[in-house]
Amino acid sequence: MKFLEIAIKDLRAEFRTKQMLNSMMIFALLVIVIFSYAFGNEATLEVKVLNTKVVDLLAPGMLWIAFTFAGMLGLSRSFASEKEEGCLEGLKLCPVDRSEIYNGKVISNIVLMFLMEITTIPVFIVLFSYDIKNIPGLLVVVVIGTFGFIFVGTLLSALTVNTRTREILLPVILFPVLIPVILSAVTATGTMLSSGEFSDIAGELQILAVYDVIFFVVAQLVFEYTIED
Amino acid sequence: MLKKILFALTAVLILVSSYLVFFYAQVPINPQETGANPNDFKIFYFHLPIAISSYLAFAIVFIASVLYLRSKQQKWDIAAVSAAEVGVILTFLTLVSGSVWIRAGAWACNCWWVPWDVRLNTSLVLFLIYLSYLMVRQAVEEPEKRARLSAVFGIVGFIGVPLSYMSIRLWTKATLHPVMEFHPTSNMLLTILLNFAAYFLLVVLLIVLKIGNEQLKEKLNEIKREKGL
Numbered sequence: 001m002k003f004l005e006i007a008i009k010d011l012r013a014e015f016r017t018k019q020m021l022n023s024m025m026i027f028a029l030l031v032i033v034i035f036s037y038a039f040g041n042e043a044t045l046e047v048k049v050l051n052t053k054v055v056d057l058l059a060p061g062m063l064w065i066a067f068t069f070a071g072m073l074g075l076s077r078s079f080a081s082e083k084e085e086g087c088l089e090g091l092k093l094c095p096v097d098r099s100e101i102y103n104g105k106v107i108s109n110i111v112l113m114f115l116m117e118i119t120t121i122p123v124f125i126v127l128f129s130y131d132i133k134n135i136p137g138l139l140v141v142v143v144i145g146t147f148g149f150i151f152v153g154t155l156l157s158a159l160t161v162n163t164r165t166r167e168i169l170l171p172v173i174l175f176p177v178l179i180p181v182i183l184s185a186v187t188a189t190g191t192m193l194s195s196g197e198f199s200d201i202a203g204e205l206q207i208l209a210v211y212d213v214i215f216f217v218v219a220q221l222v223f224e225y226t227i228e229d
Numbered sequence: 230m231l232k233k234i235l236f237a238l239t240a241v242l243i244l245v246s247s248y249l250v251f252f253y254a255q256v257p258i259n260p261q262e263t264g265a266n267p268n269d270f271k272i273f274y275f276h277l278p279i280a281i282s283s284y285l286a287f288a289i290v291f292i293a294s295v296l297y298l299r300s301k302q303q304k305w306d307i308a309a310v311s312a313a314e315v316g317v318i319l320t321f322l323t324l325v326s327g328s329v330w331i332r333a334g335a336w337a338c339n340c341w342w343v344p345w346d347v348r349l350n351t352s353l354v355l356f357l358i359y360l361s362y363l364m365v366r367q368a369v370e371e372p373e374k375r376a377r378l379s380a381v382f383g384i385v386g387f388i389g390v391p392l393s394y395m396s397i398r399l400w401t402k403a404t405l406h407p408v409m410e411f412h413p414t415s416n417m418l419l420t421i422l423l424n425f426a427a428y429f430l431l432v433v434l435l436i437v438l439k440i441g442n443e444q445l446k447e448k449l450n451e452i453k454r455e456k457g458l
Contacts, residue, residue: 152385155381155385156382156385159365159378159381159382160365160368162369162374162378163365163368163369163378164368164369164370165368169364169365169368172361172364173361173362173364173365173382175357176354176357176358176361176386176389177358177385177386177388177389179350179351179354179392180388180392183347183350183400203399203400207399211388214388215385215388218384218385222298222381222384222385225298225377225378225380225381226377226378226381228377
């Protein structure tokens with residue numbers, strides 16, 4: 001359970017300044033606000049052919065753009081902050097398996113992501129006067145999607161921290177790998193927002209779960225190579 | 230010598246199989262066909278083998294990356310980068326040939342691209358994943374670190390291949406690509422199999438040539454270092 005210590009250390013350092021958390025939350029809110037302003041009144045129009053409102057079609061993509069872009073801010077700092085003062089060397093000296101460092105980082109990143117998401121969804125509801133049909137279902141999708149995002153994101157964050165252009169490179173290499181998560185999460189979120197049947201998203205949940213498992217296992221195996229010298 | 234034989238064999242096979250495509254293979258009656266000229270189905274004989282051989286190239290990247298992390302021998306790194314470059318070119322050709330086929334009449338939209346088709350999108354994502362693989366390599370200078378980090382990404386990025394292959398089964402609603410229930414006549418079968426053989430050989434040939442290139446580059450660097458240039 002050494003990874004919990006690492007996660008707690010990260011979170012304690014984070015909550016002292018709340019630097020990352022504040023910028024992630026504010027960024028996500030800004031994305032939602034910009035969308036709400038850009039779509040304006042058109043969002044409430046009816047789409048006759050599909051028997052929905054415009055906002056129903058846009059909402060899932062909008063939410064996930066806010067989540068992934070804000071999450072990217074946190075991920076890119078996750079290992080970069082360890083570069084200062086040789087903290088990464090200190091972590092590597094810990095008498096634990098290297099993958100414990102990864103697990104610890106995953107947990108602290110997930111906590112930050114959840115806090116950001118929990119504040120973003122109410123703002124979304126308010127700004128679009130939106131009525132979510134299946135809130136527990138939405139939470140399940142968001143949780144599983146976030147796991148996938150963080151499992152891959154933390155690994156690639158560790159990978160890019162040793163490169164020349166780290167902050168720029170991370171989104172460029174992370175988004176293509178994330179496409180399965182984003183595709184399925186957006187579709188599943190759309191169903192949960194509008195019609196709300198759990199059985200309709202079984203396929204998407206399956207893809208997300210398989211993706212999560214694959215990348216969790218792969219990361220356990222290859223993480224040590226990303227930080228070794 | 231072996232290279233020359235391989236080269237000759239590939240050249241002959243490509244010529245023969247292309248001849249078969251244009252002058253021997255039948256054009257099946259395709260219910261989706263809308264173009265003025267049903268002969269545009271013949272793109273299929275190039276499109277499918279090129280797509281599958283790009284998967285082959287990426288599988289080589291994956292295997293070479295795993296072997297590199299296990300043994301830390303530079304030859305595996307060279308094999309991985311050579312296969313990745315060949316794979317990127319082949320994926321690009323897949324996208325182009327598919328796009329031309331759509332425009333020629335595979336789909337009644339008079340367009341080059343069908344944005345809702347999952348196979349198109351996942352293939353594009355595959356292309357982007359391996360472009361970012363090449364970007365990871367550019368972002369690191371020290372050869373050992375470059376090999377190690379790109380090997381990790383070569384393993385992670387391989388998710389794109391099963392994703393692209395399975396996409397039409399996972400998201401069944403939205404694709405132009407049929408799941409193969411192919412009942413070809415014998416001359417179609419011969420043509421497609423010969424094309425497969427030709428393009429598999431082409432992949433192997435290109436990778437072998439590229440490996441030779443990279444080895445020469447290494448030698449050059451070594452000599453430069455010795456002479457202090």
